[in-house]
Each structure stands twice: as structure tokens, then as C-alpha cells.
Amino acid sequence: MPKKPAVTPRGYRTSTAALAVSDVPAALAFYQTAFDATVQARDTEDAPCFAVVKIGTSMLFVTAGWPGHGHQPTPGAASVAQHMYVADVDAAFATAIDAGAQALAAPSLAYWGERCATICDPFGHVWTLATRIEALGPDEIAARAKALRDTAETAPAPVEVADVVG
Template sequence: MTTKTKSKPAARPKSTPAAKANARPSPPPLSPHLVCDGAAKAIEFYKKAFGAVEMMRLPMKDGRLMHAAITINGAMVMLVDLFPEMCDQAAPKGSAITLHLYVDDVDKVVKRAIKAGAKEVMPVQDMFWGDRYGIIEDPFGHRWSIATPVRAMTPEEIKAAVDCMPV
């Protein structure tokens, strides 16, 4: 009489603490993905202007970045260089999208961004909705509205302020 021995399935490799520590974090539900003509330079600008922290970059052999990710105020922003040979990307100069950034000191951040190479689009000023607010355009054509909340207002107070505006 012959007996058949069943082989055990191969054990899955166990995850090590180092692998867990280096695991890619879960992405947030929504992240801007900026197309830049010079994504590596954009990363350096965002570090200087907004204190961005680089998460990763994937350079191609020609130096362009196929993918990069940074965080600004804890929010992930992805970047990529222009790759017209791979897909039909719009030119990055001039965009209908504005990125909004809340900070502790809008005046300080806008001054730092301008010093790093941004252009002032709207000077920082107190706004009717309770924020101190200004707009800059970065050297890569992306507009950033930057604000610091200065007073909490109800929707009714904001509506009343709008109703008093001349336009």
C-alpha cells in the first residue's frame, strides 16, 4: 500500500519591521497632480516657498521626472514633467485651477514665495469672509491662493458682507 503525502503550501514571507516602516503610505482621497516644465526645479521652489517636504521622485534617463511627490502642510502634491511624446498634455503656463493653502502667517509665506521666484497676483489683504488672503503665481504657471483665518464668521455674516459690496 502506498501513501501519498500532501505537500504543504509555501509559507508567505513575513513582513519585517523595516519593510513596514518603508511601505508606501496610503494616498489621500484627492491630491493635486501638477504638470511642470521643470518638475525638479518646481520641487526646489516649493521647498523654499512653502516648506515642502520631498516624499519621492522617479527620474527618467533624460532627467525629466516621471513622477514625484511632496507634502505641503501635510497634504500630498504630485508632480510630473511634460511628456508630450507620451500623452497630450496642456502647456503648464496659465491654468484655470488655483491651489488654496491655509498657513499660520500669510504675509510671511507670500513674501517667502516671492523671494523664491513667485509673482504677486493679488496683494495680501483682509477679506470680507474673515481671512487674510493673497494670490501668487509660481514660476511654473500655477496660481496659489494663500490665507490665514483671522476671524470666524457665520455664513449669514459673510452673506451680509457680500451684500454690502459695490459690485
């Protein structure tokens, strides 16, 4: 009797995001350039409709969508945002912008102890790039958030993904 395979394939975590895009080959090229992704698998070499990429230690599905499962590209809408840790937020942000991403939030220090920037890729997906600067506990994070609210500091109006894509 053949050995039963593991529930989770080697190299994957319990949850793997799947990004539905309008052009899988173009998305793969963007993720390789912007995030140094490596293609682990694809359904066909010529015109893939599905691929698996590895970014750092994370796996990500890139797909033309699975309409039968309610998952398909929707221009101007992103229901999933990626939070990706990088060694240098400023460099990663510049690389992503050079590769064709739109800036949603420039690199800045966040009250939870990370330097973060947010981009929208050419396929409508939102990525927050982050580098951990400080190891803060929940009480410290809550105190910093309260201090921001108390001083009435306001952030610039957020950029809507629909304003950037589609």
C-alpha cells in the same frame, strides 16, 4: 492571499492635485524654498519627471505631465489653483516672492474671514495663501459679500496668469 491595499494610500486625502510643470527639478526646488515642501517620492533622483511633495498636511503631485491623459504643462494657462492655509500670510507671501513667484494679489483681509494673498509660481500655477482670521457662518459671509457689492467697492483689475507666465 496578500492583503488588499487601501483604496487611498496612507497620508493622502480623497483628492490629490497634480501640477504639470515644464521643469520638475526646478519646480521641486521652488516648492521646497517657497512652501517648505518635502519630497516624499520621485521617479528618479537625477532628472525626475514625477514627484510627490508634502506641504503641511497635504500631498501634491508634481509632474512633467501625462500627455496620454490630456495633462501637460501649458504655458500661460492654469486650470487649477491651490488654496493653501499658512500660519502667516505675509511671511509666506514674501518667501514665495523671494523664491521667484509673481504677485497677483498682495496680502489683504477678505470678507469671508481670511487674510489672503495670491501668487503665480514660475510654472504658471496660481496659489492663494490664506490664514483664517475669523470663523464665520454662511449667513455672515453672504452679508459681508452683499455689503461689498452695495457699497460698490471694486478691486483692482485682476492680473491674468498669461500676463505673468509665458
